[in-house]
Amino acid sequence: MTHLQNREVVSAKRTALAIDGGTPVRSPDQRWPKWPVSPKKAHEVLSEVLESGRWTLSSAGGRELFERRFARMFADYLDVRHCVPVDHGSSALVIAMEALGLEHGTPVLVPALTWVAPATAAFRAGLLPVLVDVDPDTGIVGPDAVDPAVGAGAVVAVHLACVMADVPSITAVAQQHGMAVVEDAAQAHGARWLGQAAGSMGRLGCFSMQQSKVLTGAEGGAVVTDDADLAAVLEELRADSRRYPGEPIGGGRLELVESATSMGANFCMNEFSAAILCAQFDDLEAQHVTRNTNYRRLTELLADVDGVRVLQPRAEQTQTSIYQGGIVFDPLPATMPNDRVAEALTAELGVLFFPPREPLHRSRLLRPWMKPSLGPVAERFRQQHLDRRYPHAEYFARHAVLTHHSTFLGDEQDMADIATAVRKVVTAGFGR
Template identity: 65%
Template structure:
């Protein structure tokens, strides 16, 4: 039996013609900045491939250059680059000097590193629900009954957590806020940059991030006491010497105020990061303009909207563009919607990361060294529920920020595909 539905009205996943022809590519990611290749060549032939290499002439390490540039960009006094965003969270939490087994609040809607970093720092992550409108932890979501000593406030997808509201709750109780800004480079709240609100701000420069060097990270802070501690924690108890380094010697001195490990950012990655930072704001303008256009195009489509920030967030940084499906199509869950959009557009649409309370990536009991922490983690979470996190996980579909680096026609294609899938 043949169907009476015209071929171009059938969904592409069902054999219909896709909205977007396959010969129209999407923007690629990463996009090398103009200075990336010259910077890499300078490292390759300059004789210094790591911050632990001896000085050569009067050259300044790219790692030092990036630290200064990024601190200036965020508006913080100090920046300590590291090898990964996960490392940034570990050394940030370790720098607080909390006692073994103390509790840290972590939103259930985030990547596993936000929680596993606490375990690696000898702490117990306690998962909390998030605000359904923003996807971020809010002041009403904080669980003070577990006596938390810190909060990892994750900025999610394209939205910032309400840092002033969180500070109003945590500040009087001497609870430190560590901002997880892996998805928020350049986002602002009332003109102030993400990462500059908490006691510490942590960033990832992994391949998919809006600012990338392949793998890398950084911690920013205004705390003059914590900055040298962070340096030692990431460089085997060494920090940068205060005087001018003589030729042939190391920039690092064995200050040994606290035992550290090696989480140093290599010079090749630092060189790329310096170049990419220079193009970040221009890319934000393109992404944000297209995001606004897509929001307008979807305004009259029933049951779907783009995730929108709070009014006080003055600039968004889109790591993942998020479609919120208030009404799921009959017979389809959000995974089916994601697969259908992927087929229509030739661009991957997908679900958000598995919420941490049911993520197979967060299993501290699989590591014997974490046994005491894992036991308490399991006991605390035995009867907890996360209804707002579960709703968002079931009612959202996401796409990578590179989707928004294209043209207005690209946004019209996305809107057409969304309309086709939801009204099939």
């Protein structure tokens, strides 16, 4: 091969996509930030739990529970009066819906584009999830989805990826029709709307602290509210009808009393998770700043690429919490649906990009008729959704590509590489 031919081969390999055998934008030895990040005090607090003999809250009184410390810290962080920690974000949604005291089978509006948990939680609380469409630009549920014709008792306002739902506007419409607003802030720890924290604006706010979340205790969750009566009910719902007595219990006795004004189940957060969560608080704000700075950089770097838009919160969102960063491609390259774009970016960069989940009306994860215990509510769900269409959820699911928040914990060079990869994919896809 001549020198000239050799140069042509090298240049063709550079412009060919890595999924087609070309040279990737980043070499495999260039690492991305890892998640989860182990907090500095992790060993100290975990040993404290181990040695104390109090591994969960249903244990004899002794040292102060990390679960109590976490509840205080998280309530302060969100400026709410009460926080009830639980074992999963899904459990948070279940007890939040139970706490509303709705009749069995009452419809609850749930956005068609979200993780399956708000819908399964409605079933678990004896309610009927009714899926509603979302905004095509952001994938988020808005006030126009609050359809009074459904006769719903509640609407779940889900904050997704890095975009908050407009809870004040949703609440204004919901209240006119006697619906409660439950915020699903599983993906929005620390996000704020005109200064108000995600989770603090609805009647109840639900969080997940599962491993992928920006604040994590491996598994975990919490419900927050300003309503003291609801908080007392939530405590019972998550601890088999028991609550804290409000004063120390001595004599090696259990630190819970059987108040039993409502019937609960066991959704308690364990002390190892609570301890890690307390320790993680030290890093949360600095991580928010790093992610937001990088996200702004990426937005600027891609501003001049036609047909590419970095997902942005609305102007009212005064603080962003990035759970997933999103890039919307419109139009999509003819030969590349968004799952192929995601694969192409993953191959160029060595970090995972993926399409949004399929909308819930066609999700394999939401087939309530497979659970005999749901009885006729499952059949009502099937009937309710036979003729419903979700064009905006479908649009967003087909045009967006997402990446986990840890991708934004790196530096300027990482963002430059993502921008280079996006340009390369767009150029190859359109044959530009």
